[in-house]
Every structure is written in C-alpha cells, then in structure tokens.
Amino acid sequence: MDSGVRPYEEAFAPYWHPVAFSHELKERPLAARLLGRELVVWRSGSGVSVTQRYCAHRGADLCGGTVVGEGLRCGFHGWTYGQDGRCVRVPSQPGVPIPARAALASYRAVERYGLVWVCLAPEPAAPLPEWPELESGKLATVALPRLDWNVSAGRMMEIVLDVTHLSWVHEGTFGNPEQQEVPAYDVERLPGGLRAQISYPALAPGIGGAAPRVDKTTLTYEVSFPFAVRLSFKPTLFFQHGVYAIASPWSEEKMQCFYFASYHPGLKLFPDIFVKSELAILEQDRLVAEAQRPKAHPMDFAGEVHVKADRLPNEYRRGVISLRAGRPIEGPTPE
Ligand code: FES
Ligand SMILES: [Fe+2]
Numbered sequence: 001m002d003s004g005v006r007p008y009e010e011a012f013a014p015y016w017h018p019v020a021f022s023h024e025l026k027e028r029p030l031a032a033r034l035l036g037r038e039l040v041v042w043r044s045g046s047g048v049s050v051t052q053r054y055c056a057h058r059g060a061d062l063c064g065g066t067v068v069g070e071g072l073r074c075g076f077h078g079w080t081y082g083q084d085g086r087c088v089r090v091p092s093q094p095g096v097p098i099p100a101r102a103a104l105a106s107y108r109a110v111e112r113y114g115l116v117w118v119c120l121a122p123e124p125a126a127p128l129p130e131w132p133e134l135e136s137g138k139l140a141t142v143a144l145p146r147l148d149w150n151v152s153a154g155r156m157m158e159i160v161l162d163v164t165h166l167s168w169v170h171e172g173t174f175g176n177p178e179q180q181e182v183p184a185y186d187v188e189r190l191p192g193g194l195r196a197q198i199s200y201p202a203l204a205p206g207i208g209g210a211a212p213r214v215d216k217t218t219l220t221y222e223v224s225f226p227f228a229v230r231l232s233f234k235p236t237l238f239f240q241h242g243v244y245a246i247a248s249p250w251s252e253e254k255m256q257c258f259y260f261a262s263y264h265p266g267l268k269l270f271p272d273i274f275v276k277s278e279l280a281i282l283e284q285d286r287l288v289a290e291a292q293r294p295k296a297h298p299m300d301f302a303g304e305v306h307v308k309a310d311r312l313p314n315e316y317r318r319g320v321i322s323l324r325a326g327r328p329i330e331g332p333t334p335e
Contacts, residue, residue: 004325005299008252009035011324012153014121015226016128017248018258019050021143022114029072031063033250034118041109041116042067048111049083050118051104056087062104114141115246115258126192129224133242134262142271143260144278151289153227153247153255154297154320158313159289160229160245161221163198169288173281176203176214182309192329194223194319196312204237213237221312225319225329227255239267241274253295299324 005011012035019032020041029042031053038053040062051072055062060076067073070089071082080089085106087098108119113134133139149156159165164182167175179201188195202215215237222230227247234240242262247255259282263270298304299321306314319329 004327005321006324006326008249008296008324011326012226012249014119014123014125016110016117016119016124016126017227018115018246019118019248020116021146021258021260022111022116023143025116027067029063029065029067031061032118035120035249036251037120039107039118040065040072041118042072044071044083045069046083048109048116049106050109050116051081051085051106055079056102056104113244114143114260126225129193129228129230129246131230131242131244134244138264139242139262140265140270141260141262142274143258144275144282147257147259147282147286149257149286149290150254150295151286151292152253152295152297153249154317155289155292155295156245156247156255156257157223157227157229157316157320158297159285160231161196161223161313161316162310163196163200163312164309165288166200166202169284170281172205173277173284174202174204174215176201184308185311187311187315189329190222192225194221194312194315196221202235223316223319226323238273239263239270241270243278252297 017034019034019039020030024030025041025043029040032039032041039050040053041048041050044067053062055074055076057074057079058076060074062072062074064075065072066075068080070080073080078091079087081104082088085104087102090098110117112128113131117128134141167177167179169175171177185196185198197218197220199216199218202217203212204215206212215235217233217235220232227249229245231243244260246258248258249255261274297320322329
C-alpha cells in the first residue's frame with residue numbers, strides 16, 4: 001500500500017455517515033457502529049444525539065438506558081448524560097461535584113433525508129449530499145431494510161456504480177443479456193462528487209407467461225464522496241424515480257447500506273413493486289460483492305484490470321484514493 005494512505009478509520013472519520021433511519025429511532029436508544037466505534041443513538045426534545053455506547057462508570061450498555069428530561073440515563077446506577085456526553089447526575093451522591101471524567105465521547109449528529117447522520121471528527125470535511133427534491137414536500141419515499149453485507153463501503157459503491165455488470169449479474173430481474181457492449185459515456189466532476197449518465201435497455205420480465213419487454217431507461221448516477229450515490233431512473237415502462245444508496249462503513253471490510261427510493265406520491269403501487277424487485281436485484285449484487293477479494297476496497301489500480309467501460313467506478317476509486325491520502329479530489333482523467 002502506498003505510503004500516502006492513511007488508516008481507514010482516520011481517513012473517513014471527518015465525513016457524515018448514516019447510522020440509522022429516522023423511523024428506526026423511537027423512544028428507546030439504538031445501537032450503532034461506525035468506523036470501529038460502538039455508538040448509541042438517542043432522541044430527546046432537543047434533537048438527536050450520538051455518544052459512545054458504554055457507560056463511563058462501569059461500562060454498562062447504554063442501549064439499555066432510558067431517555068429522560070436531562071438526557072440518557074444508564075440502567076445500572078442511574079448516571080445520566082446530557083447531549084454533549086457530560087454526566088449531569090450521579091444519583092448515589094447528590095450534591096457532590098461530578099468527576100470531570102464522567103463523560104461519554106459525543107459526536108456531531110443531524111437528522112436529514114430520513115436518516116440520522118454522524119460525523120466522528122470535530123469538523124466535517126464535506127457537507128451532506130444535496131438532495132433538495134427530498135425536502136420539496138412533493139415526493140414520497142420508501143426504504144428497504146438496511147443492507148447488512150460483508151462488503152467494504154467502497155466495494156459496495158463500486159458495484160452500485162458498475163455500468164457493465166447489469167447484463168450479467170441482473171439476468172432475470174432487469175438485466176438484458178443481449179446488451180453486453182457499454183456505449184462510451186462521460187463522467188463529469190461535481191463539487192464533492194461525480195455524475196454520469198447511461199441509457200440501458202432493461203428487460204422487464206413478462207408477467208403471466210407474456211414475453212419480456214424492453215424498458216429503455218436513462219440512468220443518471222450522482223456520487224457524493226465518500227459513500228453516497230443518487231440514481232435517477234427515467235424508464236419508458238416503469239415509474240420515474242430516484243434511488244439513494246449510502247454505504248456506512250463499520251470497518252474497512254464491512255458496511256451497512258441505507259437504501260431508499262423517492263417517487264411521486266400518486267404512484268400507489270410503487271412502494272410494493274420497488275421493495276420486491278429491488279430486494280431481488282440487490283441479492284444478485286450481494287452474492288457477487290461478498291465474494292470479491294480483497295475485501296477491503298483497493299486503494300490503487302495495480303491489483304485489478306481496468307477498461308474504459310469501467311470509467312465511472314474507476315473515477316470513483318480515484319476520488320476515494322485521494323480522500324484516503326488526504327489530497328483534494330481531482331477531476332476525471334481525460335480519456
Ligand atoms: S454503569 Fe452506568 S451508571 Fe453505573
Ligand atoms: Fe447491481
């Protein structure tokens with residue numbers, strides 16, 4: 001590995017990563033993991049908080065604690081922590097100063113786009129992705145259960161951005177085995193991301209014995225580094241919609257992906273169709289991705305072979321290599 005590569009956890013700590021869907025976070029605190037850290041996520045009247053998971057007193061699991069007016073109360077001896085992680089109450093000795101070390105590591109957290117996002121560094125190196133359509137009030141959303149795969153976040157992103165696997169891996173869901181060639185496409189640099197557009201003759205399976213039909217789809221990929229992508233689908237048969245995939249790294253070799261779609265709320269059938277078909281599609285991806293080696297996202301181009309049709313995942317990898325090394329992301333290389 002080249003000497004400019006920083007440790008994985010250190011390199012990606014200063015970015016926003018999702019740790020929960022907002023709808024998963026109810027009254028009870030929720031366990032989360034990010035970049036090797038065990039976290040607890042909880043919501044109080046003043047918003048969402050993310051702190052270390054284990055109590056500073058005797059290491060009890062704060063996921064078993066209770067959210068009270070003052071903050072998060074540990075179930076073991078009742079120590080209570082405020083949003084900033086500082087202990088505000090030690091019930092066994094009221095009126096005695098609370099030790100300064102009675103505190104939990106606490107992190108920046110924000111709720112947006114139906115997700116709880118966390119940044120483990122004091123200052124984020126990049127803003128959240130800009131997906132204004134999700135805040136326009138004009139679209140509905142539907143989420144899949146979290147994708148809990150033994151895959152690195154970068155490998156996950158590369159399979160989402162892989163325009164050449166569609167006809168191979170996705171045969172039987174939408175892949176069109178007749179369409180093996182990938183016509184040339186451009187990759188454009190965005191602030192903090194990339195964009196590419198392809199057109200693909202998806203094969204919609206025939207229903208009730210009918211022949212499959214070709215659904216010519218324009219697919220726009222927009223990456224927000226390091227691990228988020230929005231896919232905009234404009235099909236001819238199915239419904240126009242957006243898909244959002246954000247890989248949240250547990251470690252260098254393991255992630256969970258938060259995956260959801262936006263659609264016009266008038267499309268009452270959309271959520272059921274989306275969940276069913278997308279889970280089948282993603283299962284095809286999972287089988288390939290979990291078996292790839294090395295499991296860690298490669299931080300160079302030396303160990304694998306790259307062709308022009310792989311331009312989007314290649315440019316993505318180039319950007320991630322820059323981030324990992326602490327360098328600014330350069331624009332796509334000229335063809
Ligand atoms: S372990 Fe949490 S209060 Fe004692
Ligand atoms: Fe795929």
